Amino acid sequence: MAAQSGSRFVIFAAIAGNLLIAATKFVAAFFTGSSAMLSEGVHSLVDTGNGGLLLYGLHRAARPPDRQHPFGHGRELYFWSFIVALLVFALGAGVAFYEGVIHILHPEPIENPLVNYVVLGLCMVFEGGSWFVALKEFRRSKGNLGYIQAVRRSKDPSVYTVLFEDSAALLGLGIALAGISAAHYFEQPWMDGAASIGISLILAATAVFLAVESKGLLMGEPALPDVQEAILVIAQADPAVEKANGVLTVHLGPEQIVAGLSLDFVDHLSAADIETCVERLEARLKAEVPEVTAVFVKPQTSGRWHERRRKIEEGSAS
Numbered sequence: 543m544a545a546q547s548g549s550r551f552v553i554f555a556a557i558a559g560n561l562l563i564a565a566t567k568f569v570a571a572f573f574t575g576s577s578a579m580l581s582e583g584v585h586s587l588v589d590t591g592n593g594g595l596l597l598y599g600l601h602r603a604a605r606p607p608d609r610q611h612p613f614g615h616g617r618e619l620y621f622w623s624f625i626v627a628l629l630v631f632a633l634g635a636g637v638a639f640y641e642g643v644i645h646i647l648h649p650e651p652i653e654n655p656l657v658n659y660v661v662l663g664l665c666m667v668f669e670g671g672s673w674f675v676a677l678k679e680f681r682r683s684k685g686n687l688g689y690i691q692a693v694r695r696s697k698d699p700s701v702y703t704v705l706f707e708d709s710a711a712l713l714g715l716g717i718a719l720a721g722i723s724a725a726h727y728f729e730q731p732w733m734d735g736a737a738s739i740g741i742s743l744i745l746a747a748t749a750v751f752l753a754v755e756s757k758g759l760l761m762g763e764p765a766l767p768d769v770q771e772a773i774l775v776i777a778q779a780d781p782a783v784e785k786a787n788g789v790l791t792v793h794l795g796p797e798q799i800v801a802g803l804s805l806d807f808v809d810h811l812s813a814a815d816i817e818t819c820v821e822r823l824e825a826r827l828k829a830e831v832p833e834v835t836a837v838f839v840k841p842q843t844s845g846r847w848h849e850r851r852r853k854i855e856e857g858s859a860s
Contacts, residue, residue, distance in 0.1 A: 803839045
């Protein structure tokens with residue numbers, strides 16, 4: 543719950559910042575005729591809508607299990623994160639590229655360039671504030687991991703999606719500033735359009751990266767190794783378990799894990815003893831690894847477990 547509260551705060555900060563930025567950019571684009579500024583306005587408007595979609599995804603993912611979704615709705619967040627990536631590509635990058643091409647083919651002089659410089663400076667302040675909030679939350683959650691490694695291992699796309707969008711926005715602002723300055727200084731209006739195309743390339747690269755990460759989560763990623771190890775330690779400690787062979791896990795949401803345990807029970811246990819053992823394991827896992835929301839136990843010898851694992855690994859290799 544604390545993680546979701548942090549995610550919501552980051553998203554609300556991004557929405558507020560992007561609304562102010564989008565309005566400012568559109569006003570500047572209207573008065574100056576800058577292609578790069580118009581592209582940046584569209585980018586900020588798309589980012590605002592994306593923040594709303596991430597909030598909607600968090601809301602939908604928090605719904606309890608029902609008859610149609612017995613394991614809950616956690617993957618709703620992953621779905622809407624994927625939609626956000628598509629929108630960044632289709633709307634953000636697509637519109638910016640189109641505007642850039644149009645202004646290269648039909649260049650128009652930028653009017654009142656000073657307005658653009660003031661607006662870009664204000665936008666960098668607004669965007670920098672939103673970026674700092676997202677960065678602070680992401681650094682808190684990533685621990686000692688590197689940034690890319692933390693994104694790869696993260697099961698919560700809401701914070702790093704905002705961080706990458708804001709980072710792309712700051713880079714875009716820098717390119718817009720360079721393009722507008724060059725167009726004004728060299729009296730070459732087409733450079734403004736070229737800056738718009740540069741912005742589109744940054745947005746496209748960001749969108750592809752976010753889409754790949756969201757796809758992996760939608761397909762189903764396993765729990766982190768330390769979580770799997772904790773599950774096995776708890777299972778092995780039960781007196782009715784001879785050997786905890788292994789565990790298969792899948793994330794249905796940032797804090798929703800389904801675990802399948804392969805256990806070799808002590809000989810001569812009755813069905814009632816095994817049922818009691820499973821209840822003990824579920825209670826202890828709920829207390830010590832609360833993100834595990836469902837546990838399935840398969841009585842299995844160690845040899846059979848390793849044989850099935852070997853087949854899975856062979857299938858992955860092929």
